[in-house]
Amino acid sequence: MFLLFGLFSCDRSRIFEEYRALDSKTWNVQDTISFEFPYPIEDGETILGIRYNQDYEYRNLYVRYFLKDSLGNNIENQLLEIPLFESTSGKPIGKGYGSTFTKYDTIPLVTQEKFHSIQFLQYMRIDDLVGIEAVGVKKVKR
Structure with missing residues (x-):
């Protein structure tokens, strides 16, 4: 039974996945969140993951990314622009449980x-975004 669970939990399409937790579940405007890929990395889709909770006060999140070479x-x-809550109902968008959710969005490169690394900055024009727990990136085969 345990082996069966392990087989279903493996994701063979994943090339890379990593998350950075934010202190105090707050993303400061000066915080740059960086990820370095093994170089060279296989081609595939690059996906941004935002882990957030219901303390986040806005419907969406503006993020700027920077790709860097070696x-x-x-x-x-x-x-x-990453929508985190439905505009009409206010329900969280994404997968989650309790008060924490994760929204995945493909980065349109x-x-x-x-590229060797990617950096993210929040562009909400607010010093401290409360309710953002972690930011992650994954690379998956097409």
Whole structure:
């Protein structure tokens, strides 16, 4: 029975996945959240994961990402809008239990260049975003 559970819990499409927990479940405007990939990393979809709770006061989250090559040069950056709560009902969007939820969103990469790292900044024009517990990124095979 235990082995069967282990087989179903494996995700063979995952190339990379990592999360960074935020102190006090708050994302400060000056906090850069960075992830470094093993280089070179396989091609695939890049997915942003936002773990949040019901203390988050807004419907959406604006995040800017920066892709960097192996020398640390910026090769792409873009502003993303991530909806976290339904606009009509106010229900959380994403998977979760209790008061914590995770919303996954594919990052629409423009570049075809290989990148070595990705950085995220919150762009909500608020110093401290309460209710953001963690930010993660995963790379999956197409």
